[in-house]
Amino acid sequence: MPRLKSCLPILAAFLLLGQMATAQADLPDFTPLVEQASPAVVNISTTQKLPAKAAVVNQPDLEGLPPALREFFERSMPQQPRGGDRQREAQSLGSGFIISPDGYILTNNHVIADADEIIVRLSDRSELKAKLVGTDPRTDVAVLKVEGKDLPVVKLGKSEDLKVGAWVLAIGSPFGFDHSVTAGIVSAKGRSLPNENYVPFIQTDVAINPGNSGGPLFNLAGEVVGINSQIFTRSGGFMGLSFAIPIDVAMDVANQLKASGKVSRGWLGVVIQEVNKDLAESFGLDKPAGALVAQVLDDGPAAKGGIQVGDVILSMNGHPIDMSADLPHLVGGLKAGSKASLEVIRDGKRKTLDLTVGALPDDDKDGTPGPVGGSEHSSNRLGVSVVELTDEQKKTFDLKGGVVIKDVQDGPAALIGLQPGDVITHLNNQPITSAKVFADVAQALPKNRSVSMRVLRQGRATFITFKLAE
Known part of the structure; x- marks a missing residue:
């Protein structure tokens, strides 16, 4: 028995070594991928000429880094001449990759924005001036062109085939x-970021830092599946949250830019919002899902197709809308004139609406309520005083009814953040056509159950929910 005990540590050590060897054997070998793909990855630098005497050259943002790291990087980069009318030396801004042997290159729009000169440095250290073919700020994609032939190119994959947990690599x-x-690995797919409505981002934990922007994201087959575009950071450096534009989206944009110099996207003409638990309850849904239509723009495709305020869009052309951000991704991928079939919930019932998708306008216009007018009515139950919309306000906001909040007292309205000037158009899923209708609906509101209210503030409509206590 003593001999057996003495053997246990040795046996455990062998087992541990075996497990480590197995784990190492399971890790991918990236060297063939890097050797094959690196020649098609380029460095991009730009120069911006300003009217002032001292010209400014864009360079990686080192703000927010610890002082020691910032000092190290500043020493590592070439120094720039100071003063006078001399042009500063261009510094590396970002990355890109060659997609055709004749010199078409993909990168990010923010890498080359406002540039007067774009320099592309190839893997053999040679430098070429690039021409901007086209750019699309909405997806942050830009297409460049350099003069060349038989240039090394990347292999393009399909981002839709990516799976969460798969290995990916950035150069x-x-x-x-x-x-x-x-x-690193794919952390999530179809991520939506603030002010980025048309890109279902690929989230990864690949280390991405300033200068990686515009570079390729590869799968293990050596195919580009995304363009590294953004990071989430509080320090200025990598924090484990990186976002890439799916290559399927990027190539659709690139092909349109090469063909016509601009990008056409589908458009419904609605303002939507997320369906949370309380909104789902107020609209009679089994669970939070879909895109709640908070506003329908006049004469837009949605209005012509019969979509109404308060509809919850559950699917489009058979694709489920789990989160409201799924809808802009799907609509934006359609061309103007395409047919779309929407499944919606209206008044607790499912129905299908068929419509024709329009073209996304260049600018969105919002309105702001003007001076209030009409007769005043106070609702002690909600704690607000309201007045009816004037004819001019109804015309401005394309409304048939609604009331404007004149004053907010202590009560439910104050707790949910209502403000003077807000326009209430729906309460408890009922249209508000006058101050009297508002008072009647408010008086009949149920207790201890989520109630929805549609509010228009500065031209933007949203549904909010609240509960009235016993």
Whole structure:
């Protein structure tokens, strides 16, 4: 028995070594991928000429880094001449990759925005001036062209085939360090970011830093599946949250830019919002899902197709809308004139609406309520005083009815953040056509159950929910 005990540590050590060897054997070998793909990855730098005497050259943003790291990177980058009318030396801004042997290159719009000169440095250190073919700020995609032939190119994959948990690899120029390689896994797909309505981002934990922008994201087959575009950071550096534009989206944009110099997107003409638990309860849904229509723009495709305020869109052309952000991704991928079939919930019942998708306008226009007018009515139950909309306000906001909040007292209205000037158009799923209708509906509101209210503020409509206590 003593001999058996003495053997246990040795046996455990062998088992541990075996497990480590197995784990190492399961890790992918990235070297063939890097050797094959690196020649098609480029470094992009730009120069911007300003009317002032001292010209400014865009360079990686080092603000927010610890002082020691910032000092190290500043020493590592070439120094720029100061003063006078001399043009500063261009510094590395970002990355890109060659998609055709004759010199078409993909990168991010923000990498080359406002640039007067764009320089592309190839893997053999040669530099070429690039021409801007086209750019699309909405997806942050830009297409460049350099003069060349038989240039190395990347293999393009399909981002829709990516799976969460799959290995991915990035090659780029973080802080100007050319052809740096980092790897990680796909953390999520279809991510929506603030003010980014038309890109279902790929989220990864690949180390991405300033200078990686515009560079390719590869799968293990050596195919580009995304363009590294954004990071979430509080320090200025990598924090484990990186976002890439799916290559399917990027190539659709690139092909349109090459063909016509602009991008056409589908448009419904609605303002939507997320369906949370309380809204789902107020609209009679089994669970929070879909896109709640808070506003229908006059004469837009949605209005012509019969979509109404308060509809909850559950699917489009058979694709489920789990989150409200799924809808702009699907609509934006359609061309103007395309047919769309929408499944909606209206008054607790499912119905299908068929409509023709329009073209997304260049600018969105919002209105702001003007001076209030009409007769005043106070609702002690909600704690607000309201007045009816004037004819001019109804025309401005394309409303047939509604009331404007004149004053907010203590009560439910104050607790949910209502403000003077807000326009209430629906309460408890009922249209508000006058101050009297508002008072009647408010008086009959149920207790201890989620109630929805549609509010128009500065031209933007949204549904909010609240509960009245016993």
